[in-house]
Amino acid sequence: MLVSVLNGLAIGFLLFILAVGLSIVFGMMDVLNLAHGALFLGGAYLGAAFSGSWGGFLAALGIAAVGGLLAGAVLSLMTAPLRRRSHLDQALLTLGVAFVVAELLILAFGDDPLSAAAPPALDGSVTVLGAVYPTYRLVLIGVGAVLAVAVYLVVERTRVGALVRATVADRDMVAAIGIDNRLVTTAVFAVGSLLATTAGVLGGPIYGARPGLDATVLILALVVVVIGGLGSVRGALVGALIIGQVDTLGRMLLPELASFVLFAALALVLVLRPQGLFGGPAAVGAR
């Protein structure tokens, strides 16, 4: 039971790191970035390719961070010309990008699933309240919690964060008071993508890296975002922790029906609170 709760926490924080970028980019620019899963997969492959030593792990993190920033900036520039068109066109564009990226990753790393070992000294297990538990997942919980607090503080307590929230609320008004919101949106897209690739490296020792993983994590992130409410950091955190627990408990208690448990949680939230737990009233139905 304790192991399950801890697993849920580890996956929950990982999902938060992944989903928060998706959520803010959507809340801010109305761009549903379907390439988010492919970015995660890119990080996962990097982590797998460099796994086995601390140097490799940190190098993978660094490359993933820079690559994520660049990829996010490029994606932001690619979707900019479509801003006057429907949001569906932007989503379709990112879907095309997702296919291209995923195929390029398969070309580079091959079809076979790769596994990533945790860095040395973290690949063992420790005893937590009488239960044996992998050290890496405990560290992941800690790192995830720190990242979550950091993102929360930046968005809710700093000037930059206020700018981001203001852009989510009313993009044109931010532009009207003399701030170049293209810069804000590009930066947020870049940082969101950085978080996705970082989550990929961090999640490597848990999920590994394989073709198709991009769709799996994209769907988990979307469920988190829908449950938490779009554009809300707090929503993404709560949604991720809920989904982490629900998914882990579901897999343990009803392994045959785990995906239905997830779907049931989604349905329940949507029936009771269509805009998500922390979403604004205008969320559902908006295009």
Next chain:
Amino acid sequence: MTAVQAPAVPGGAAAVTPRAPRGRAWIVTVAVVAVLAAVPLFLAPFATTTLTRILVFALFAVSLDLLVGVTGLPSLGHAAYFGAGAYAAGWVSIHLTAQAPVPLLVGAGVGALAAALTGWIAVRSSGVFFLMLTLAIGEVVQQLGNTWESVTGGANGLTGIPSVRVAGAPLANAGFTYWYVLAVFLIGFALVWLVARSPFGAALRGIRDNEPRMRAIGYPTSLYKYAVFVLAGGVAGVAGSLLAAQARFVALPDMGFVTAAFALLAVVIGGAGSLWGACLGAALVILVRDALGPSLGGHGTLVLGAVFVLVVYLLPRGAAGVRLPRGRSS
């Protein structure tokens, strides 16, 4: 033209009804059908099989176009109903009978049933939210296919599906299978075309263009969306039964994310709302994936992804928008 009918979305209502004068449209239709019917007489079996695959995928794309183009509901989970129909038709063919209309009707029924069971939650939303929810639903249905091994064969797929039997005799070769698929495709296409042109279809386009207004003038829009979702699921199930008849093998990827995304790509390439455009898009997708893909080392997806990106930039109204330029003054 009243405001409700005026298309607010690119690739609008007029794309469904042919622009050409009625007589010429009929002549073109009859000619196309005649050529399609004659194909197995002068094409090699491999080309016939490829064309059969195109027809299967085209019917699937047409059913998706009913959602995406006509109703304005972009779905990324439609392959779930395609796959459900394929598994159901295959299972019935193996365990009960492969006599002609039975696998077809079972595929349609199971496709519609799966859509009815899952659609009620999706139609509560619209736009990109619909995209997200259908994506999640599609994944859940695929998981079910993976878990329910006794029926679906799990990761190995459903193998050993017998040929469809028409009037007691099995369809012996690629040509007969092609004719069977062509006949069902034409019926399915006509059905979707009629629905799109009916008052019901007009109401669906009204929902696409302005759902709050349709609700305000008294249409139960959620019910309409649910109805078309179930109908599209049923037609996708029929297409699935054709897949089982043609490939005689059904696997999990047939109901997965990639298949659903390719169908959406076909609809977008063709121009959402144009049923024949969806067929052209399906042809392109299948040709790249199955005919060109092997020579690219199985990386047809790479090409299709790039095509997707290009189409979004260059052809906002798809192939149908190129053929029929609309003089929009706004």
